[in-house]
Amino acid sequence: MWVDKTGRRWPKRPAHETGVAGRCPRCGEGHIFNGFLTVRDHCEVCGLDYSFADPADGPAVFVQLFACVPGVIFIIMLEILASPPLWVHLALGVPVLILTTVLPLRPIKGWLVAAQFTNRAQEAGTAALWAKLHGTDRQ
Numbered sequence: 001m002w003v004d005k006t007g008r009r010w011p012k013r014p015a016h017e018t019g020v021a022g023r024c025p026r027c028g029e030g031h032i033f034n035g036f037l038t039v040r041d042h043c044e045v046c047g048l049d050y051s052f053a054d055p056a057d058g059p060a061v062f063v064q065l066f067a068c069v070p071g072v073i074f075i076i077m078l079e080i081l082a083s084p085p086l087w088v089h090l091a092l093g094v095p096v097l098i099l100t101t102v103l104p105l106r107p108i109k110g111w112l113v114a115a116q117f118t119n120r121a122q123e124a125g126t127a128a129l130w131a132k133l134h135g136t137d138r139q
Contacts (some may be wrong), residue, residue, distance in 0.1 A: 002026050010046065012118070019114025020107040024048055027115065033109050039113060048117075055112035062108050063101055071100035 002010040010026045017028075024030035027055040030043035033052065036060075038050070042049050078084060 004046070004048075008046075013114075015111055015114035015118045019111035022106065022110045025114035032113055033106065037106060037109060039109075050113070052121075053113040053116055055109050055116070058112045059105050059109040063104050067100045067104040068097070071096045 002012060004010065004026075013028050015023060015025060018025045019032070022032050022045060024032060024043040027043060027046035030045035030048070032039060032043075032053075034040045039050050039053050041051075071093075074096055075089065078089070078092065081094045082088075
């Protein structure tokens with residue numbers, strides 16, 4: 001159970017369920033994002049402060065390493081097996097690459113933000129600062 005500053009108890013929710021859906025990792029009802037990839041200041045339902053959230057380049061790395069590979073393989077196999085003209089590559093390859101790079105960014109970033117909350121992630125050596133800023137218990 002998570003306990004916030006007011007003493008209210010929140011059940012622990014898995015990061016892969018709340019984050020991928022873009023939901024607050026504490027209450028599961030509020031939203032993580034303002035727009036497509038901008039993290040909100042706080043949850044509009046439970047008030048969780050999202051200042052802890054810093055996925056940095058993590059979502060882009062995961063997309064490049066895992067999600068782009070099928071798209072690139074598709075384009076290479078298309079060239080090897082069919083040798084189509086350039087316009088076919090542009091008509092098929094560009095949308096495939098956009099779909100395999102842009103669409104996974106939001107769920108992956110949401111998952112990383114939720115995982116930071118769930119695992120109480122912080123930079124090495126900042127535990128004392130975290131406790132000072134947020135009290136002894138995490139929101």
